[in-house]
Amino acid sequence: DGGITQSPKYLFRKEGQNVTLSCEQNLNHDAMYWYRQDPGQGLRLIYYSQIVNDFQKGDIAEGYSVSREKKESFPLTVTSAQKNPTAFYLCASSIGGHNSPLHFGNGTRLTVT
């Protein structure tokens, strides 16, 4: 079955540590996205990539970094510079184009203490 896999489902880290969230898709989609979801807030775009080896900042990129070395993979690193890293992180992909529906993974819940 095609889909997007995010791992792990739950992640715990100590403050001051960098952590990398995994996102893999086998849908052959060109575009991939990272969103953050907090209670009572809409999805906020962190980074997106429309093609391999290229990515753009979203609305809340500070304290995060990404890479897109392979079409299938778009890992997100939450750095120690991110002031409020505890959140639910969602990865998505689409075939590209402005009206393409997004296919989401089931998220990683990151808790930083």
Added chain:
Amino acid sequence: SQKIEQNSEALNIQEGKTATLTCNYTNYSPAYLQWYRQDPGRGPVFLLLIRENEKEKRKERLKVTFDTTLKQSLFHITASQPADSATYLCALGGSTLGRLYFGRGTQLTVWP
């Protein structure tokens, strides 16, 4: 400023009734609007897309309308069932926007 507002954070209705969710926006000019369903602890799932030149779109028990004059989309679930209980998100998009913008969602509860 740009805003996307979805009606009340929570909507509770009885099974069999029609649920109507609203998505209002200001200072956007979307070419299309998408609706997603999200269950607790899971990622959103795409339901429907409606373009600016379409007044209405249907899929099984779902109906979406899009009024660019009122800057509003309505999302209807007819003959609602407890299994329809979830959070529903609207998202605006288009070439001038460059990417999707999501509302905060409406949590729908359908009780027996």
